[in-house]
Amino acid sequence: MRKANKRITDFSILIELLNASPVGHLGTVGRDGWPMIKPLNFAWHEGRIYFHCALEGEKLDDIRHDERVCFEVDLPIAYVKGIPDNPCRAEYLYRSVIVRGRARFVTEPAEKVLALDALMRKYEPGVSFAPYREEKLAITGIVRIDVEEMVGKEELGKGEVRDRALALLASGQSLPAVLE
Template sequence: MRKANKRITDFTLLVELLNRCHVGRLGTVGRDGWPMVKPLNFAWYEGRIYFHCALEGEKLDEIRHEERVCFEADLPIAYVKGAPENPCRAEYLYRSVIIRGRARLVTEPAEKVLALDALMKKYEPGVPFAPYREEKLAITGIVRIDVEEMVGKEELGKGELREKALALLAGGGSLPVVLE
């Protein structure tokens, strides 16, 4: 990373970011050599990224072709308006994480259930759900990304602006906001 002062080195912050972000982006390379980025829902569980998908399709075709993938998630915090006389003073405050790893289709039913439980807890917290029926497990694809490298980056501004950004993050409210 070019600017070391923007790097997030606190692993706890990276995990918090992954748990807070609702959309991640999977980067793959297809047989035609073209990169592809796909937004998806995901869960971080025991040091891995999990997502569900169909058992056939572009994502799995690309993963079967090349298991090395990139995964990105970002949390927009605030847009800071520039002054009318100097619009270049506008800023975008955020935290992000980029993961490089290897993606694999999960076939073990017990691991599929763990992944689905993690997804349900993230996207439907506090909602009880019944055990997954075997026939549904059989037709649901679960992909696991085994993390090999994880790098976080943030832009929180300076001084008073940084304090506002940190307060917004701690407040747990709806993000992003617009700051004057």
């Protein structure tokens, strides 16, 4: 990362970001050599990223072609308005995580259930859909990303703006906000 002061060094913040972000973006490389990005729901569990999918399709074809993937999530925090005589002072405050790893198809029923449970805890907390029926497990694709590198970046502004951005993050209120 070019600007070290923007790197998130606290691993717990990266995990919070992965757990809080409802949508991630999977980057793959297709057989034609072109990169492809797909938004998807996902869950972080014990150092891995899981997502469910159909048993066939473009992203699975890409993974079969090259298991190396990139995965990104971001959290917009606030838009800071520019000042009237200098609109270029406007900026967006955010946090993001980029993961590089290898995607693997999960075939073991126990790991499929583990992944589905992790997804349900994230998207439907307090609701249990287990036990998963065997016929549903057979028609549900699960992919695991084994993380090899994870880098976080943030732009939280400076001075009073940074203080306000950190207060927004701590407040739990709906983001993004507009700061003047």
